[in-house]
Amino acid sequence: MNDQANPAVSGIDAAPRAPAAPSRSLYYRHALAVRVMHWINAVALTLMLMSGLQIFNAHPALYVGDSSYSGRPAWLEIGAREDAQGKPIGYTRLFGHEFITTGVLGLSTDDARMYAQGFPSWLTIPSHQWLAMARSWHFFFAWVFLINGLCFIVYTIASRHLARDLLPTRRDVRGIGTSIVDHLHFRHPVGEEAKRYNVLQKFAYLTVIFVLLPLIVLMGLGMSPRLDTLFGGWVGWFGGRQTVRSIHFIVAWLLVAFVLIHVFEVIVTGFWNNLRSMITGRYRIPQEKPHA
Amino acid sequence: MHDPDAGARRRFLGRLAASLGAFGVAGCDRLSQSDWFPKLLASVEPLNHAAAKLVTGRRAMAQEFTPADLSPAFRSNGTAEPDNAQYAALAANHFADYALDVGGLVAKPRRFTLAELRALPSRTQITRHDCVEGWSAIGKWQGAKLSAVLDAVEPAPAARYVVFHCADPMEQDGTSPYYESIDMDDAYHVQTLLAYALNDAPLPVKNGAPIRLRVERQLGYKHAKYVMRLELVESFATIGEGKGGYWEDQGYQWYAGI
Numbered sequence: 001m002n003d004q005a006n007p008a009v010s011g012i013d014a015a016p017r018a019p020a021a022p023s024r025s026l027y028y029r030h031a032l033a034v035r036v037m038h039w040i041n042a043v044a045l046t047l048m049l050m051s052g053l054q055i056f057n058a059h060p061a062l063y064v065g066d067s068s069y070s071g072r073p074a075w076l077e078i079g080a081r082e083d084a085q086g087k088p089i090g091y092t093r094l095f096g097h098e099f100i101t102t103g104v105l106g107l108s109t110d111d112a113r114m115y116a117q118g119f120p121s122w123l124t125i126p127s128h129q130w131l132a133m134a135r136s137w138h139f140f141f142a143w144v145f146l147i148n149g150l151c152f153i154v155y156t157i158a159s160r161h162l163a164r165d166l167l168p169t170r171r172d173v174r175g176i177g178t179s180i181v182d183h184l185h186f187r188h189p190v191g192e193e194a195k196r197y198n199v200l201q202k203f204a205y206l207t208v209i210f211v212l213l214p215l216i217v218l219m220g221l222g223m224s225p226r227l228d229t230l231f232g233g234w235v236g237w238f239g240g241r242q243t244v245r246s247i248h249f250i251v252a253w254l255l256v257a258f259v260l261i262h263v264f265e266v267i268v269t270g271f272w273n274n275l276r277s278m279i280t281g282r283y284r285i286p287q288e289k290p291h292a
Numbered sequence: 293m294h295d296p297d298a299g300a301r302r303r304f305l306g307r308l309a310a311s312l313g314a315f316g317v318a319g320c321d322r323l324s325q326s327d328w329f330p331k332l333l334a335s336v337e338p339l340n341h342a343a344a345k346l347v348t349g350r351r352a353m354a355q356e357f358t359p360a361d362l363s364p365a366f367r368s369n370g371t372a373e374p375d376n377a378q379y380a381a382l383a384a385n386h387f388a389d390y391a392l393d394v395g396g397l398v399a400k401p402r403r404f405t406l407a408e409l410r411a412l413p414s415r416t417q418i419t420r421h422d423c424v425e426g427w428s429a430i431g432k433w434q435g436a437k438l439s440a441v442l443d444a445v446e447p448a449p450a451a452r453y454v455v456f457h458c459a460d461p462m463e464q465d466g467t468s469p470y471y472e473s474i475d476m477d478d479a480y481h482v483q484t485l486l487a488y489a490l491n492d493a494p495l496p497v498k499n500g501a502p503i504r505l506r507v508e509r510q511l512g513y514k515h516a517k518y519v520m521r522l523e524l525v526e527s528f529a530t531i532g533e534g535k536g537g538y539w540e541d542q543g544y545q546w547y548a549g550i
Contacts, residue, residue: 233355
């Protein structure tokens with residue numbers, strides 16, 4: 001959240017920087033490095049999601065185990081077929097249950113033209129079936145994402161951003177129940193409390209940074225036949241290459257879920273204020289509303 | 293929520309978001325079709341190869357499996373029946389007249405009949421075949437070690453790649469034969485085979501009879517089927533469109549270890 005430039009922000013006991021400051025004063029919330037890495041990450045993950053969905057479209061089915069041809073059916077399959085009347089439809093089969101998903105999954109329409117494609121063209125890079133190019137995008141931005149992520153982890157430890165702003169304190173942990181109730185009522189911290197991440201926010205960020213993102217990288221590497229040579233086939237520890245591909249896909253959607261909640265919270269706690277704080281670093285502390 | 297403007301504003305914002313999204317995808321499509329951007333994207337390919345080598349080592353072995361893991365049927369992919377009269381004639385005679393031609397930058401160019409290939413040091417391995425599309429299948433392969441073939445022809449020091457020339461034309465009009473290339477690290481790797489058997493039976497036509505390459509640490513399109521000729525070269529710039537393989541010429545990565 002902050003760096004050494006503003007010593008007043010170190011932890012719970014921090015005194016307000018200027019107790020008498022007018023409520024319009026801006027608080028320096030995000031260090032430049034965090035802001036830059038946040039946006040690089042946002043761009044890289046978006047492009048990797050979209051190129052990843054295009055790669056998925058080359059074989060829109062997911063399995064468990066080492067192989068796709070083990071006798072066990074796919075647990076997820078997206079495709080196009082004809083219905084009883086001979087009309088083309090898109091379907092999604094999940095654990096043997098078929099859902100008709102024409103228009104979104106399997107079969108979509110683009111400028112009044114129907115086309116069969118797992119995820120629709122508006123969600124994928126490139127928009128229409130082009131596996132080679134999608135792989136190029138995916139691997140390029142994988143390096144951008146990886147280098148940026150490693151820089152972030154080094155930074156967050158070295159600058160004490162991790163210890164000071166992200167690790168929950170004992171008081172945070174005791175307040176989980178209250179925080180859940182507050183979130184459900186859309187009650188958001190004001191004044192001094194608003195300078196810190198709340199406990200659910202901390203757990204969400206820590207889970208994404210130290211669990212989901214490393215896991216999706218590992219599962220991506222696990223699909224490489226060359227890297228699978230390590231330890232005589234470490235991919236087997238995760239259930240085999242097709243399971244690894246499934247986990248990679250599921251974690252990608254867990255990250256999408258995180259981003260949706262993240263953006264939702266950004267909007268309901270003051271969109272422009274939050275956006276500015278991630279661009280210029282400056283954040284206006286929300287004040288207690290005067291009682292009517 | 294009775295503000296009459298709110299609905300209109302929401303619709304406007306929705307449309308704005310949708311058009312920004314479409315603009316983003318269209319912009320990415322324009323980049324994909326430009327000259328410079330794919331080159332920028334491809335600039336990480338040597339990094340992929342170097343990182344894979346660095347992390348795993350040159351001799352690292354691909355995972356091997358047990359008979360219990362075998363796929364009930366090993367699917368065919370790509371060409372299933374080469375549209376090539378010469379090949380059809382060889383197949384009709386059960387490849388009795390087949391000979392693998394090995395030449396290029398070698399001291400002793402020569403031809404190997406199927407019987408001669410079968411007499412070379414061989415290896416049997418149950419491995420997972422990973423297609424670039426995402427699926428995997430497990431098969432049992434038996435074949436001559438490519439290293440044994442190379443030892444017999446004595447590659448020149450300048451030789452850096454082995455090019456595999458195949459019998460299957462990739463164009464409707466019978467042109468553009470499939471080809472592939474690998475570097476010497478992969479060529480001399482223990483698990484790199486000129487396979488003549490799949491699941492204890494002679495290699496079927498749909499899987500590349502009479503000879504297909506197994507290069508287990510790379511994706512399926514590197515595993516050239518219907519191999520007719522090996523050529524050792526210093527550079528593949530003058531072969532095909534110069535990218536080292538049929539699919540590489542269509543934009544796929546030459547290094548397919550990821």
